[in-house]
Amino acid sequence: xxxxxxxxxxxxxxxxxxxxxxxxxxxxxxxxxxxxxRKRNCRRTVKENIIHEKAVKMRKMTDAQLVHYVEEQVExxxxxxxxxxxxxxxxxxxxxxxxxxxxxxxxxxxxxxxxLIKEILKKRLGGAAVG
Numbered sequence: 001x002x003x004x005x006x007x008x009x010x011x012x013x014x015x016x017x018x019x020x021x022x023x024x025x026x027x028x029x030x031x032x033x034x035x036x037x038r039k040r041n042c043r044r045t046v047k048e049n050i051i052h053e054k055a056v057k058m059r060k061m062t063d064a065q066l067v068h069y070v071e072e073q074v075e076x077x078x079x080x081x082x083x084x085x086x087x088x089x090x091x092x093x094x095x096x097x098x099x100x101x102x103x104x105x106x107x108x109x110x111x112x113x114x115x116l117i118k119e120i121l122k123k124r125l126g127g128a129a130v131g
Contacts, residue, residue: 096121 044052061069100121104114 096125 058066058069100114100118103109103117109117
């Protein structure tokens with residue numbers, strides 16, 4: 001017996017029923033569309049997982065929580081920037097004795113010139129520890 005396409009689609013009462021097939025196609029299409037935009041968890045790196053967790057946490061925040069979080073981050077960035085600027089503004093610590101030893105190694109500079117250089121460094125550096 002040869003079966004045509006219409007015979008396969010008939011329900012128990014003998015009528016053609018396409019609704020089940022259409023519903024299955026629609027469900028399969030929606031599942032494929034949802035899976036396309038999503039990356040599988042096993043394919044993420046550790047860094048990507050950490051970023052994803054932070055993003056999910058932020059998306060779940062209320063407006064008030066989000067505003068509070070952003071303001072905290074801005075304040076933290078300002079204080080870090082202030083501390084970095086303060087560190088740059090302070091003069092770098094130098095090893096004066098190493099500088100004097102290096103100058104003493106220059107050909108033509110003897111003990112007398114080295115003593116004069118030490119005196120100049122004491123005067124300019126405000127009496128810092130010069131050996």
